[in-house]
Amino acid sequence: MKKEKSNTQVASGTTGRRGMERRDFFKLVGGGVVIFFLPRCSSDPVPVAEPGKRSLPKDYNAFLKIDEDGTVNCYTGKIEQGQGIIMSLVQIMADDLNVPMEKIKMVMGDTELCPWDGGTWGSMTIRSFGPNMRRAAAEAKGVLLELAANKLKVPATQLVVVDGVIFDPANPGKSVTYGELAKGKKIEKFLDVKPEVEDYSKFTFIGKSFKRNDAKIKVTGEAKYTGDLKLPGMLFARILRPKSLSGKLASVDYSEAEKVPGTTVVRDGELVGVLNANLVLAGRALEMVKAEYTYDEIKVDNKTIFEAMIKADTTADVETTAGDIEAGFKQCDKIIETEIHDPFLAHAFIEPHSALAQFENDKLTVWASSQTPYPLQDALAKHFSMPLNKVRVIVPFVGGGFGGKSKNQQAMEAAILAKVCGKPVMVTWTREEEFLYDNFHSAGVLKIKSGIDKSGLIKAWDYHAYFCGTRGSEIVYDVPNHKITAHYHKENTPQVHILDTGPWRAPNNNTNTLGRELQIDRLAAAAKMDPLEFRLKNLKDQRMIDTLKAAADLFGYVPSKKYPSGRGIGIAVGTDVGTLVAEIAEIEIDKKTGKVKVKRIVCAQDMGLCVNPHGATMQLEGCITMALGYTFSEEIRFEGGNIIDRNYDTYELPRFSWVPKIESIILQRMDQPPHGGGEPAIIAVGAVVGNAIFDATGARLFQMPYTPERVLEALKKG
């Protein structure tokens, strides 16, 4: 194992480290062996703490600590929102330290105990955290071996570790446990390493399947989510909201509301909170508040937004370019142009945003359902002009995030109301508030022009993404002349996306993979080739070829002489943050009603080293299931700032009867670093279903989702 930089400091005097004093730190976590490390890849777009801004430990955003009883603690600001990262991280640590998995304790998402972290998103936890954590573990093991060598008077190289016990195989009586070695010690190490590819094949736990370790408390109702917490004297808040997004509070009269027993109404600028120890009464009192709002006139709606995006004065950033695109089109025998419209989507996790805030003495503590505890801590400290060490954010279990629990609006609301009323305040949003204040998946438009020569090779590819970013737009295929252009909102021009947008499971990749793979399919049809054969002909990337072939094998795919074949089989591939997926689906379509049912979907995934294949398979199945929503039903309808869909009655999520038979294969790459697995399988479902509809009927849909009405319309056009 190669180290880039490592320095050992035995905790005796003071050091140059800013922030919390070392003795305060050990007071907080107790003695033992502590290794600080940076869980991020140099290439990852992770926000780094501003120098000198954060306290403990200045720049190292995780640490692991061996306790005096031999427990291995890993403190990280990452949070568990259902992805099962708790388990994968435990597996990694158990392997590298040679301790049983039960000895490992993950401490997550508490800003007072865990060092700074930018947030849990982008399937980054295992991808970037894993390799760094392994080095931290190796470092810890090195320290412990040195200590043991001293104690046992045996050279460290001669010692072996099994289940947290270090011994000399030549003389097994000579042994000492991690716990005994850590006792009474205060040893710190700072580790600054870059992740690199390593041989993972010799490990016991990594690469094997394990079930979740939090299931038991989740099936008994014991697991606490933010909204389940209670403090003495706590008040529930219901918050006054405008009818639509642009509303500005003009006047408010809450005298009637205050007559409801136990009710206090507090106002801080636009924020009006109705507080009561009883949530139902707070809600009833809220209904008695009379408020007037002024609304901006916003003309755009969910139908006209696409036109508006194309017409808007945007910046055009060429992100990738190769060859000579004009010359490429001249070599083409057939040229296809496609325009795709993708709507806004809600995150719609079942747990609503919740936060509990308490001011006690000079300290603020906020429990929140959040993917970003540290940015929240920063925002709170700034808002209340408090030092960071007086603001603590704790994230209990989170009931789904998918990128949608990063804004922390509810936590700010709870804290402001708690400050004004002087009591702990719990805010739990209603489902309507969820839909109003979501940071939606971006609506976007794609315009793609590409062509093939007489032999069926793609010669030119001109790709434009409007307002939807370019994650996942990589060309994948071997196209000599190509250009990918992203069109973004230009500063100081009128806002086009009137709804707030943000990351949504594999942000924008659903849109871009949909675009590329529909277009590829149209080219296959133009070339009169089977879509699998067309793809293989135009692919050069061996990993992608292997992945696609693995999916085809598992599916039992037989190429057809004509395309569309009438069989209702679709293919799509995609890449997401280093992971490759290939999917093949079979659908059934009711030509009278326009209803499409996916019967079977096969997915092959190459995610590099897969730490926990069982966990990865669950994530993959979850992705495919969730994707059925954006494929068939999910679309936020709005008129100006008025969101029309505000609950699950009209915003339809995938249900049991929609779920097809899912078969998957994870191509285990023990020689590769791990890539993300929480998102990739979601990206190709829209395309694979769209292509299957074409294969069944010859009809193409260019607007998501594929509702029965749109399917019928497309069938009519033929």
Next chain:
Amino acid sequence: MEETISFQLNGKQTEIKIDPTQTLLWVLRNDLGLTGTKFGCGIGFCGSCTVLLDNEPVRSCSISVGEVKGKSVVTIEGLAKDGELHPVQKAFVEHDALQCGFCTPGMIMNAAGLLIKNPSITRDEIKAGMEDNLCRCGAHIHIIDAVETAAKEMRGGK
């Protein structure tokens, strides 16, 4: 107006002095401290608030506490008996039938109700019976597997 409502809660006779029009979900969570029952939508569309009312799965967000007077309510906290998990709970653990776990109590209560009514339930009947419970994480396949396993166990392995 407050009145005293008495009912069976997780097998114990319970009395609470409360306005009978208050929503059962919030009374369970906030007044009786049983936070395993979750709020998801408030309009009966997600199922995360499901409890058993006289062995029948109901949406506790859509009924008042007054309506349970004299009846028996079972929540997720009351399903395990003497520290022994209910077969549905056990099967959920065994099949990893959850991710974030927020829909889980409602899923389990709904499944438990289905199995009381129809112990010889088929896989298709399970799917149909679970249809109106939503899971955003996509744990569906494992949930169906788990309910099937639980049904089998409750039938004595047949």
